[in-house]
Amino acid sequence: GAGVSQSPSNKVTEKGKDVELRCDPISGHTALYWYRQSLGQGLEFLIYFQGNSAPDKSGLPSDRFSAERTGGSVSTLTIQRTQQEDSAVYLCASSYGLLESGETQYFGPGTRLLVL
Amino acid sequence: AQSVTQLGSHVSVSEGALVLLRCNYSSSVPPYLFWYVQYPNQGLQLLLKYTTGATLVKGINGFEAEFKKSETSFHLTKPSAHMSDAAEYFCAVTAGTASKLTFGTGTRLQVTL
Numbered sequence: 001g002a003g004v005s006q007s008p009s010n011k012v013t014e015k016g017k018d019v020e021l022r023c024d025p026i027s028g029h030t031a032l033y034w035y036r037q038s039l040g041q042g043l044e045f046l047i048y049f050q051g052n053s054a055p056d057k058s059g060l061p062s063d064r065f066s067a068e069r070t071g072g073s074v075s076t077l078t079i080q081r082t083q084q085e086d087s088a089v090y091l092c093a094s095s096y097g098l099l100e101s102g103e104t105q106y107f108g109p110g111t112r113l114l115v116l
Numbered sequence: 117a118q119s120v121t122q123l124g125s126h127v128s129v130s131e132g133a134l135v136l137l138r139c140n141y142s143s144s145v146p147p148y149l150f151w152y153v154q155y156p157n158q159g160l161q162l163l164l165k166y167t168t169g170a171t172l173v174k175g176i177n178g179f180e181a182e183f184k185k186s187e188t189s190f191h192l193t194k195p196s197a198h199m200s201d202a203a204e205y206f207c208a209v210t211a212g213t214a215s216k217l218t219f220g221t222g223t224r225l226q227v228t229l
Contacts, residue, residue: 004159033216043206043219056215091159099210102148102167105217107159 002026004108006092012114013082021077021111025094032075033095033105034067038088046090049075050098082115089113118143118211122220130228135179135194137223139207142188147211149190151181154204154222163205166190177201202227 005024013019025032034046045059049069060066064083069075079086089112093105123138141147148167152160164175171183181192190207204224208217 031215035217042221043208043217045216045218048215050215059216093160098215099148099217100213100215104150104162104165106162107152109157109159 004092004094004106006090006108006111008111009109010112010114012116014116015084016081018078018080019082019113021079021090021113023075023077023092023094023108025073025075025092026106027073029094029096029106030072031095031098031103031105032069033093034075034077035091035093036088037091037110041088043091046077079113082113084115087113087115118147118209118214118218120207120209120218120220122205122207122223124223125221126224126226128226128228129197131199132196135192135197135201135225137192137205137207137225139181139190139192139220140188141190141207141209143209143211145212147209149181149183150208150210150217151175151179151190151192152206152208154206156203160206163192197225197227199227199229201225 007022033048047057064080067077089110091110093107095103095105097103119142121140150165151163164173166173166183174180179194207220
């Protein structure tokens with residue numbers, strides 16, 4: 001079946017602009033996760049959703065970052081007033097249930113964000 | 117808190133040689149452990165995972181890993197490397213009610229002729 005999809009695959013923006021990154025999870029997966037992969041910081045957790053709620057948003061780097069999920073499906077990660085240090089690959093993952101139940105996270109191909 | 121340490125950011129092996137990628141974890145509660153592989157410009161693909169039960173876990177592409185609680189390790193092995201195994205490998209842990217993965221810094225595997 002279809003895996004996790006993300007769009008756009010690549011995004012180049014100017015410093016100070018807002019960007020929206022989209023994630024379509026695997027159908028039926030209730031949990032959705034956002035991670036960031038950068039050269040300096042490796043793979044970092046940002047936020048996760050159970051349904052439309054975000055029980056843990058502790059990884060969001062600043063208040064310029066926000067995310068929402070609607071209909072228990074699609075999620076959007078928004079970065080306002082982008083900075084050069086926001087340049088990274090943003091990865092989305094989904095799972096049928098939560099990790100503590102032994103579920104597996106399936107990752108999308110990522111969105112490569114470059115802030116000039 | 118949970119953490120993972122991957123020893124060796126780069127590992128080079130000859131084709132046909134044993135692959136050993138090291139991972140040690142830290143967790144105050146029983147962990148779930150994962151190995152993911154990432155090919156260039158792609159997302160992460162699950163190789164194998166340990167949750168409970170048998171400590172020797174077999175995964176895709178001939179990889180396996182053994183959970184050793186006494187050594188807090190979860191090393192990844194493959195008896196015979198193929199050129200197609202060249203990629204970056206990430207060990208990850210989740211524990212308790214964390215509901216998120218904490219990743220190691222990754223090990224880039226190079227396979228030479």
